Amino acid sequence: MSSLALVRNPLLILLTCFFLLAAAQEGSRNVHVGDVLHADNRNLTWQSPSGDFEFGFRRAPDQQDRFFLAIWFANIPEKTIVWSANGDNPVETESRVELTSNGLVLTAPSGMELWWSNSTQDGTGGVSHAAMLDTGNFVITGRNSENIWESFQNPTDTILPGQELGLDSILSSAISETSYKKGRFQLRFTSESLVLNQIDVITGKPLQFYFNITDVSRLIFNKSGYILIRKSSGSLVEIAPENTVPNQDSYYKATLGFDGVFTLYSHSKISYGDATWASWWYRPKDICSSFVGIEALGSGPCGYNSICQSNQDGRATCRCPYGFSVLDAKNPLFGCRPNYQSKPEDCDEEGFTIGEDRFEFNTMQFADWPFSDYELLQPVNETECSRSCLIDCICAVAILEAPELNNGTGRCWKKKLPLSKGWFNQEQINRKAFIKVLKSGESPLSPPNPNPSEKRQNQVNLILSVLLGTSAFFNIFTLAVISLFLFCFYQRKLKDLNGIHGKGEIETNLRCFTYKELEDATKGFKEELGKGAFGTVYKGELSRNYVAVKKLEKVFQCGKKEFKTEVKVIGHTRHQNLVRLLGYCNEDENRLLVYELMQNGSLASFLFGFLRPSWKQRLQIASGIARGLTYLHEECSTQIIHL
Numbered sequence: 001m002s003s004l005a006l007v008r009n010p011l012l013i014l015l016t017c018f019f020l021l022a023a024a025q026e027g028s029r030n031v032h033v034g035d036v037l038h039a040d041n042r043n044l045t046w047q048s049p050s051g052d053f054e055f056g057f058r059r060a061p062d063q064q065d066r067f068f069l070a071i072w073f074a075n076i077p078e079k080t081i082v083w084s085a086n087g088d089n090p091v092e093t094e095s096r097v098e099l100t101s102n103g104l105v106l107t108a109p110s111g112m113e114l115w116w117s118n119s120t121q122d123g124t125g126g127v128s129h130a131a132m133l134d135t136g137n138f139v140i141t142g143r144n145s146e147n148i149w150e151s152f153q154n155p156t157d158t159i160l161p162g163q164e165l166g167l168d169s170i171l172s173s174a175i176s177e178t179s180y181k182k183g184r185f186q187l188r189f190t191s192e193s194l195v196l197n198q199i200d201v202i203t204g205k206p207l208q209f210y211f212n213i214t215d216v217s218r219l220i221f222n223k224s225g226y227i228l229i230r231k232s233s234g235s236l237v238e239i240a241p242e243n244t245v246p247n248q249d250s251y252y253k254a255t256l257g258f259d260g261v262f263t264l265y266s267h268s269k270i271s272y273g274d275a276t277w278a279s280w281w282y283r284p285k286d287i288c289s290s291f292v293g294i295e296a297l298g299s300g301p302c303g304y305n306s307i308c309q310s311n312q313d314g315r316a317t318c319r320c321p322y323g324f325s326v327l328d329a330k331n332p333l334f335g336c337r338p339n340y341q342s343k344p345e346d347c348d349e350e351g352f353t354i355g356e357d358r359f360e361f362n363t364m365q366f367a368d369w370p371f372s373d374y375e376l377l378q379p380v381n382e383t384e385c386s387r388s389c390l391i392d393c394i395c396a397v398a399i400l401e402a403p404e405l406n407n408g409t410g411r412c413w414k415k416k417l418p419l420s421k422g423w424f425n426q427e428q429i430n431r432k433a434f435i436k437v438l439k440s441g442e443s444p445l446s447p448p449n450p451n452p453s454e455k456r457q458n459q460v461n462l463i464l465s466v467l468l469g470t471s472a473f474f475n476i477f478t479l480a481v482i483s484l485f486l487f488c489f490y491q492r493k494l495k496d497l498n499g500i501h502g503k504g505e506i507e508t509n510l511r512c513f514t515y516k517e518l519e520d521a522t523k524g525f526k527e528e529l530g531k532g533a534f535g536t537v538y539k540g541e542l543s544r545n546y547v548a549v550k551k552l553e554k555v556f557q558c559g560k561k562e563f564k565t566e567v568k569v570i571g572h573t574r575h576q577n578l579v580r581l582l583g584y585c586n587e588d589e590n591r592l593l594v595y596e597l598m599q600n601g602s603l604a605s606f607l608f609g610f611l612r613p614s615w616k617q618r619l620q621i622a623s624g625i626a627r628g629l630t631y632l633h634e635e636c637s638t639q640i641i642h643l
Ligand SMILES: *[C@@H]1O[C@H](CO)[C@@H](O)[C@H](O)[C@H]1NC(C)=O
Pocket: 041, 042, 043, 059
């Protein structure tokens, strides 16, 4: 320490004297073989000579009757923990730690050994003494005066000035701000690179990494508070802090935070009461968008289905989007679960949402989940984007990029669960998320009836609805509501009719057209509307009204007489859910039927088109079809069976 500093700050002089005193006493601070600390209310510790660090038991923050063995900054109000032996398994009261001739041993009141320092045996047979040093390093010294165990060699989530990380050491984050359980991030060396990665909590295996600094062999936190890396070539490169030189009368630590951010902190040694750890430098710069190693796999820093937002210190704030809840309120990084997740009964055979009226969207600006896509639609507008997600029962979220941001081509990414790597950034994300949620008050559908006959019935209805395609509600054109070949007649009726109208033209209000008339009306059968099994339908115009003209295939044609009879029967039907037959042509070999034209397209295109009808509309269609069928089967004067 320079004399200049001493003159400028009288407090520093005091501190320096204290240091000298402490140093003089170091020898007397040794821990001897046989020394014991108890996990109890006496709070006894092994202190470093300066009193800066203490080794002993600390109460577990979430379990007051449990303790763990730790090292902490003793001279600041926070008593910040820098190392722990058993953060994952706090021990009960009256557990004890003893320095034995084999090293430190932590035993439960029952005598069971719970943890021991894995001291390298140096051949001389055991421990001489141990000491809590002023650097924050707890060392066990062997009989040959070599250190056989150091807390610096076995770090948890923090390193201190003087400490180094090499191939043999790993920093593991804690699970949350207040817990010392092992968390989800690791800072470690793999051969020649320094890697920050997430781990699989079940197996502890590394998952995706956030950064990978290659050609380095060591991370050095030097005694002046600088972080340097030793390149494979041997040269030293200073990496932190970038600009500001740390103040010498501060404590330093570098911690791998529970959110995966590796941060260099300083804390004034002289506490004025409100002093806390200040962040000097951190990596990655923005953990929420650090998708290095871009394997699209993995949850991202905040867990699945959540949204990550970084603050000025680079620390992540994890939130659940609307419609999702935290899995574990104590551990925001565990992610979120949807309050309602699509169930099998929400999807029809083709994967469309059943009852989409039950769902709605919550929108969120500046948010994205860049790696959960399964579809990209373009060009689209906002309505199409959200609608497409609504009717798709897999879709959980749609992300829209407005057309003006992409040369007039709007883009829409459809995402499925689980959503991964969600992030929020007002500067960098110019997109809008549509999050599909169950409307409040809506309840899930009950599971489908496994009765197979019911299913068959549904299929029949579907086929009928496509075939019939009638709906007064939507004015839909249909190919053939009542087509000759779809009917049979009750034999008696048929005979009656044949008997009565054996000859001449059909006696109904149906108009009889010549082939030439219909050829002109359809401009020579130019505009084809559709093709069925029995014939082709063309668009035509008769006295300024559009009509659909169905030209029956010769193969399917019955005799002239049967045709007449059948047309007559159809001509007598009139129902709002059936397309009206206006006339016919029965000339030579030509058999044609003239229907009113429903101009809004086929039912199929309405049902299966892009903007699919709602559940309610489809119910209306189905009941319209059923009414039409009931009329044909039971209510009209000549009963007709639709096959
Ligand atoms: C030990 O610490 C606890 C709280 O951490 C406190 O309540 C208790 O009074 C302390 N015991 C002694 C002997 O100081």
